[in-house]
Amino acid sequence: MSFKVNQEIAVCGGKVLKLSHFSQIIGASMDVNVYLPKQYYSKTVRKLIPVIYYLSGLTCSPQNASEKAFWQIQSDNYGFAMVFPDTSPRGDDVPDDPEKAWDFGIGAGFYLNATQEPYKKHYQMYDYIHKELPTSLDEYFGKDSNLDFLDNVGITGHSMGGYGSLTGFLKNYDANRYKSCSAFAPIVNPSKVPWGQKAFSGYLGSENAELWSQYDPSELVKKVINKGNDKILIHQGTKDPFLQTNLRPELLLEATKGTSWEGKIEVKMVDGFDHSYYFISTFVPEHATFHAKNLGLI
Amino acid sequence: MSFKVNQEIAVCGGKVLKLSHFSQIIGASMDVNVYLPKQYYSKTVRKLIPVIYYLSGLTCSPQNASEKAFWQIQSDNYGFAMVFPDTSPRGDDVPDDPEKAWDFGIGAGFYLNATQEPYKKHYQMYDYIHKELPTSLDEYFGKDSNLDFLDNVGITGHSMGGYGSLTGFLKNYDANRYKSCSAFAPIVNPSKVPWGQKAFSGYLGSENAELWSQYDPSELVKKVINKGNDKILIHQGTKDPFLQTNLRPELLLEATKGTSWEGKIEVKMVDGFDHSYYFISTFVPEHATFHAKNLGLI
Numbered sequence: 001m002s003f004k005v006n007q008e009i010a011v012c013g014g015k016v017l018k019l020s021h022f023s024q025i026i027g028a029s030m031d032v033n034v035y036l037p038k039q040y041y042s043k044t045v046r047k048l049i050p051v052i053y054y055l056s057g058l059t060c061s062p063q064n065a066s067e068k069a070f071w072q073i074q075s076d077n078y079g080f081a082m083v084f085p086d087t088s089p090r091g092d093d094v095p096d097d098p099e100k101a102w103d104f105g106i107g108a109g110f111y112l113n114a115t116q117e118p119y120k121k122h123y124q125m126y127d128y129i130h131k132e133l134p135t136s137l138d139e140y141f142g143k144d145s146n147l148d149f150l151d152n153v154g155i156t157g158h159s160m161g162g163y164g165s166l167t168g169f170l171k172n173y174d175a176n177r178y179k180s181c182s183a184f185a186p187i188v189n190p191s192k193v194p195w196g197q198k199a200f201s202g203y204l205g206s207e208n209a210e211l212w213s214q215y216d217p218s219e220l221v222k223k224v225i226n227k228g229n230d231k232i233l234i235h236q237g238t239k240d241p242f243l244q245t246n247l248r249p250e251l252l253l254e255a256t257k258g259t260s261w262e263g264k265i266e267v268k269m270v271d272g273f274d275h276s277y278y279f280i281s282t283f284v285p286e287h288a289t290f291h292a293k294n295l296g297l298i
Numbered sequence: 299m300s301f302k303v304n305q306e307i308a309v310c311g312g313k314v315l316k317l318s319h320f321s322q323i324i325g326a327s328m329d330v331n332v333y334l335p336k337q338y339y340s341k342t343v344r345k346l347i348p349v350i351y352y353l354s355g356l357t358c359s360p361q362n363a364s365e366k367a368f369w370q371i372q373s374d375n376y377g378f379a380m381v382f383p384d385t386s387p388r389g390d391d392v393p394d395d396p397e398k399a400w401d402f403g404i405g406a407g408f409y410l411n412a413t414q415e416p417y418k419k420h421y422q423m424y425d426y427i428h429k430e431l432p433t434s435l436d437e438y439f440g441k442d443s444n445l446d447f448l449d450n451v452g453i454t455g456h457s458m459g460g461y462g463s464l465t466g467f468l469k470n471y472d473a474n475r476y477k478s479c480s481a482f483a484p485i486v487n488p489s490k491v492p493w494g495q496k497a498f499s500g501y502l503g504s505e506n507a508e509l510w511s512q513y514d515p516s517e518l519v520k521k522v523i524n525k526g527n528d529k530i531l532i533h534q535g536t537k538d539p540f541l542q543t544n545l546r547p548e549l550l551l552e553a554t555k556g557t558s559w560e561g562k563i564e565v566k567m568v569d570g571f572d573h574s575y576y577f578i579s580t581f582v583p584e585h586a587t588f589h590a591k592n593l594g595l596i
Contacts, residue, residue, distance in 0.1 A: 010537070010569075011576035067575060070368050239308070271308075277365060278309035 013038025055157030074288035111164030154180030162186025180294030237273025311336025353455030372586030409462030452478030460484025478592030535571025
């Protein structure tokens with residue numbers, strides 16, 4: 001599980017590493033950015049450094065959030081590393097949306113394992129994000145690196161990536177895979193909104209309600225039992241152009257009613273904010289504090 | 299002097315305004331972004347809000363620094379507004395580099411008044427940045443706005459924009475136009491480096507040494523007398539790929555020897571940093587503090 005270091009860039013007190021590696025599960029080369037905070041480079045601080053996985057939204061590569069979300073200052077502040085994976089497989093032999101739309105295919109992998117042709121060969125993003133990538137990073141950096149890619153980790157993301165964060169957290173909740181989960185303007189009920197319906201039809205098949213429900217946060221909250229007092233933090237801008245069509249956070253809150261998640265998912269509606277990195281970067285500090293608490297850093 | 303508000307985007311505690319206006323001096327429509335900090339929107343705080351002009355580098359539009367330099371959190375922190383102008387005129391009738399290179403013509407106006415054909419009609423960036431734009435913004439926002447675009451203002455910038463900052467500050471020093479000046483990886487001696495020689499030849503003519511010297515910071519420090527104890531702050535990354543060819547900060551320091559600026563220009567060489575917004579965003583907090591002190595905010 002070897003990575004190629006394409007670039008190593010100083011930022012804040014640490015470094016952004018632009019990596020690529022061949023994913024066995026995806027069957028293609030994948031890009032991923034990692035931010036190692038100043039604590040990683042400290043010769044005196046040898047505490048284990050938790051990792052937060054940040055899943056980006058439609059069309060993004062690992063670069064967008066690395067450059068615009070400004071997690072780095074928070075990573076240095078609290079002492080966690082960041083991993084910014086890609087949003088889909090890429091490459092000449094990776095099938096794209098037939099009409100090259102931006103909401104399906106390349107740049108829009110929806111963090112699930114496709115079961116339909118021609119996507120199922122490469123679009124195995126769920127297994128890649130939640131299994132192969134963390135294991136590969138752990139092997140690559142080595143057990144002596146004081147980076148904890150596998151155990152004390154959190155997950156977050158934006159839009160399609162917020163959906164990926166919620167889904168990954170809930171589907172792996174019983175295994176205690178992620179200690180912390182948050183999301184920025186997530187798709188919360190993909191089975192009921194256009195982006196999700198298009199993606200699920202294409203990747204999972206249009207007549208497969210049971211499989212759809214396994215990837216739908218608003219269905220998962222009904223099945224997964226919140227055993228402790230685990231909370232999820234969500235921010236949503238009121239001027240987000242996708243709020244009424246594709247995001248609809250009220251559907252998730254309604255779904256939790258009468259379940260173990262009722263009152264455990266906080267959706268903060270923030271006045272005047274849109275769907276851009278201006279919105280994300282504004283609330284990254286609050287999410288960083290939320291994760292830092294859950295990861296035992298404060 | 300009217301502006302069109304193309305977008306108004308919430309970020310941090312304030313808003314980024316994406317504006318455009320017709321510049322009489324340039325003879326074309328110009329884009330400019332303005333960040334108004336939370337203090338502007340406060341109904342109780344009515345102190346005059348100073349403005350910092352940020353001049354971007356080669357190829358940039360007003361968007362790059364607005365999205366990636368992360369000045370906003372500092373603006374809110376200290377209570378100054380930001381102005382992000384464009385780097386050149388744009389439009390179908392604006393002449394570009396004959397070979398469409400990225401270091402001359404559109405996206406590369408060098409913040410000077412061109413005297414040569416075909417550039418002199420539109421490339422009047424010096425008068426635009428230091429005269430028309432601030433006056434127009436002052437008129438547009440009005441005297442009751444508590445924004446100070448004209449008097450208690452600072453200037454900074456990156457690369458070509460760092461050059462623009464140094465040049466604008468020094469050429470207007472006797473008029474006390476800017477109260478504060480800094481630069482990120484600036485071109486300090488354009489007459490002696492490839493980027494500068496190409497730009498000066500094209501915009502000012504290749505046989506015009508006297509005019510070149512009027513736009514060269516390393517010449518201006520010999521003529522302009524530092525009357526007080528004014529200081530300039532510069533950061534420069536050691537892994538900047540343009541350090542040895544086009545930036546060469548040592549030339550500015552050599553030029554100040556025996557002048558009133560000797561010891562007043564601090565060039566901080568920062569280990570491992572490159573020429574990107576990762577570098578800029580890392581040192582924006584230090585520049586913000588520097589300007590906030592000079593503008594009387596702390």
